[in-house]
Amino acid sequence: MRKEVDEMLTPEKISKIDKSCIHLKYLKWPEYFFEALRADVNFPEVTEVDRIILAGMGGSGIVGDVIRDWLAPSRGLPIHVVKDYHLPGFVDKETFVVAISYSGNTEETLGIINEAISRRCALAVISSGGLAEELSLKLNIPHTKIMSGLPxxxxxxxxxxxxxxxxxxSELIEAGEDLYESGETLKQLGNLLTPEMETEKNPSKRVAIWLHGALPIIYGSCLNGSVVLRFKGSLNENAKTHAVADVLPELCHNDLVAWDLDLELPRKAVFVRFVGEPPEVRERFDAVKEQIEGTSSEVYEVWPPGESHLSRILSAIYLLDFASIYLAVLRGVDPTPTKSIDKMKRRLGVKLRYLETYTDLPLKPPSR
Amino acid sequence: MRKEVDEMLTPEKISKIDKSCIHLKYLKWPEYFFEALRADVNFPEVTEVDRIILAGMGGSGIVGDVIRDWLAPSRGLPIHVVKDYHLPGFVDKETFVVAISYSGNTEETLGIINEAISRRCALAVISSGGLAEELSLKLNIPHTKIMSGLPxxxxxxxxxxxxxxxxxxSELIEAGEDLYESGETLKQLGNLLTPEMETEKNPSKRVAIWLHGALPIIYGSCLNGSVVLRFKGSLNENAKTHAVADVLPELCHNDLVAWDLDLELPRKAVFVRFVGEPPEVRERFDAVKEQIEGTSSEVYEVWPPGESHLSRILSAIYLLDFASIYLAVLRGVDPTPTKSIDKMKRRLGVKLRYLETYTDLPLKPPSR
Structure with a gap:
């Protein structure tokens, strides 16, 4: 039986279905991480700032959620994550805005850059190029350019x-040793997640096999909402499946009830646990597990490695993103292409041309 | 055919399955609304406040999301919604905290009250009684008591x-005419949602029939994320079903891809639209609809009535909550009992006793 399961995810089979080799790019994550740690980043001079906006969409926007989770317990400035065309009404010149768009052509994030300029915020832009870079160079906005060519x-x-x-x-946060330690954790974890590593020792393969054929129900906690959200996104994009993503304690007030019915529905729960959870979180997980197992399903628990809160968040994302790639393989679908997103971008591209003709500052903002 | 469909949701059938008559309580929403508008509420004296925390869980916590959506475009103070045991690290005496717990015995919200006291925040508490009321009276915290006995x-x-x-x-927001107009909208809408109103004219029955037998995929926009979240919660609690809830533009970067596969999965999309959406939102809805309809499913669009942003949010919640009750009837399940939540509360009740023995201020906070 074990042999049979292992053969579902052999290096050969993975390479055959993962035609664009996204798994090879993921294998480079530790390398990317340390490369980026040595990067020259550009940032604005910050004088009086009393809040931070991290703006972006999809794979760029999740960065904001991760940073918010990481810093939630600390005494720093409040962080707002914005995944929208517009800045909230309260944003003014005392706000620090980081606009993140991997392509640099994300319609929503270009809108945010535009509004941040109008409202005289302290602004930094991160992209691999695109209009966001052009605009930044033209308008003297600190821009950090990262390697292009990846999904x-x-x-x-x-x-x-x-x-x-x-x-x-910009002296808005104090990362300390967290970043370096997280890179080391990713490096060690990466060895376990490779196609060559057999299922028994490969946590990503195990999650993929667990979820195959079921609707994924992903439960995390108030410590790691960003991980749960990211896993949902990776399941959507790589494995092309819907998924329910929720965090406790909130899910104990609603989603939990859904397990009482639909006992025949093929659904499977994955819990994202963290070593060192406070007792109230541990207690809730235990209670939820007991109740789910009393109805229709076993529960699969993921315990990502890492010493710091940040390294656990990042290693969980690494492990679960790889799981979504392996699930794509089990489903026989190439993880890289995202047909619907490409189609949407082509359609919106027509609209975006107005941004290419910018001449004035501020740009014409999207209407509201 | 129409007659056949109508007969699935007759007043008789509804009363038979909705044994605890939750639909009668929902019919009183306009009455509750205007009653509450006349209520004496208690609030703290606010001097220097630069942010607002709205804290609560489930049916109490959603109030924070609604208020945030309502006020997002306005120039007021930033609002943070907290659904957790703990306040974020940045919260200090310049923060205004409203702690909302319908029962007054919600573990998480009692923890928040406790922390808000320790950090010397401006604090107001809302509950129908419970420990939250006891505590407020004892410690001279402004408490607003609302009618008890409802789910x-x-x-x-x-x-x-x-x-x-x-x-x-507390002069933190300026509601203007929005509240009164919203009450009027609920009153008019209520007439359409009753069990007696035939399916063709009853938007809630139509949504329920649309969703019956399918996994609900609820899509809204950046204007109404609170509505989508609330509908997910109501589907969980009343109809005992899981649901996927997402908002655009973000869903265009991930959830949309899931429609490309699983063409045989019984899933149905409901879009929560708003009259007067800005063009970029309308454009995205059109594009998403086109893509979904190009794969596996039609799309059902809900256009809630109302003149103001707030009244559209509230009428959408009213319409969709009723839909979740009708869906429960179609699924043959009593909408009121939430077995899992009750079981969870009994289990946690043992732990909560420590709060009953409070003698000092601050209370012993949950650990972190």
Whole structure:
């Protein structure tokens, strides 16, 4: 039986279905991470700032969620994550905005850059190029350029590290040893996630096999909402499956009830646990597990490695992103192409041309 | 055919399955709304406040999301919604905290009250009684008491209006005519949602019939994320089904891809649209609809009535909550009982006893 399962995810089979070799790009994550740690990032001079906006969409926007989770317990400035065309009404010149768009052509994020300029915010931009870079050069906005040519989700370590460095060099956060330790954790974990590593020792393969054929129900906690959200996104993009993503304690007030019915529905729960969870979180996980197992399903628990809160967040993302690639293989679908997103971008590209003709500052903002 | 469909949701059938008559409580929403508008609310004296925290869980916590959506475009103070045991690290005495717990015994919200006291925040508490009330009376915290005896989700108008009034009387927000107009909209809409109203004219019955037998995929926009989240919660609690809830533009970067595969999966999309959406939102909805319809499913669009942004948010919640009750009827399950939540509460009740023995200020906080 074990042999049979292992043969579902052999290096040969993986290479055959993962035609664009996204798994090879993911294998380079530790390398990307340390490269980015040595990068020269550009940041604005910050004088009076009392809040931070991290703006971006999809694989770029998740960086904001991760940074918010990481710093939530610390005494720093409040962080707002914006995944929208517009800045919230309260944003003014005392706001520090980091606009992150891997392609540099994300319609929403270009809108945010535009509004941040109008409102005279302290602004930094991160992209691999595109209009965001052009605009930044033209308008003297500090821009950090990262390596291009990756699917945005595969560029996560570059996007994350550069954003963290921009915040640190602006003296808005104090990363300490967390970044270096996280890179080391990714390096060690990466060895376990490779196609060559057999299923029994490969946590990503195990999650993929667990989820195959089921609707994934991903539960995390208030410590790692960003991980749960990212895993949902990776399941959507790589494995082309819907997924339910929720965090406790909130899910104990609603999603949990859904397990009482639909006992025949093929659904499987994955819990994202963290070593060192506070007792109230541990207690809730235990209770939820007991209740789910009392209805229709076993529960699979993932315990990502890492010493710091940040390294656990990042190693969980690494492990689960790889799981979404292996799930794509099990489903016989190439993880790289995202047909619908490409189609959407082509359609919106027509609209975006107005931004190419910018001559004035501020640009014409999207209407509201 | 129409007659056949109508007969699935007759007043008789509804009353037979909705044994605890939650639909009668929902029919009273306009009444609750105007009653609450006349309520005496209690609020702290606010001097130097630069941010607002709205804290609560489930049917109480959604109030924060609604208020944030409502006020997002306005120039007021930043609002943070907290659904957790703990306040974020940045919270200090310049923070205004409203703690909302319908029962007054919600573990998480009691933890928040406790931390807000320790950090010397401006604090207001809203509950129908419970420990939150006891504690408030004992410690001279402004407490607003609302009618008890409802399932928390059915008490939404009471919770929402009282929270808005607390914020308004503290001069933190300017509600203007929005509240009154919203009450009027709910009153008119209520007439269409009753069990007696035939399916063709009853938007809630139509949504329920649309979703019956499928996994609900609920898509809204950056204007109404709170509505989408609330509908997910109501589907969980009333209809006992999982659901995927997402908002655009973000969903265009991930969830959309999932429609490309699983063409045989019984899933149905509901879009929550708003009259007067800005063009970039309308454009995205059109594009997403086109793509979904190009794969596996038609799309059902809900256009809630209302003149103001707030009244559209509230009427959407009313319409969709009723839909979740009708879906429960179609699924043959009593919408009121939430077995898992009750079981969870009993389990946690043992732990909560420590709060009953409070003698000192601050209380012993949950660990982190």
């Amino acid at each position: 945005p989700r595969a560029a996560f370590p570059l996007l994350f590290v550069c954003t963290a460095l921009v915040m640190q060099k | 928390p989700r059915a008490a939404f108008p009471l919770l929402f209006v009282c929270t808005a009034l607390v914020m308004q009387k």
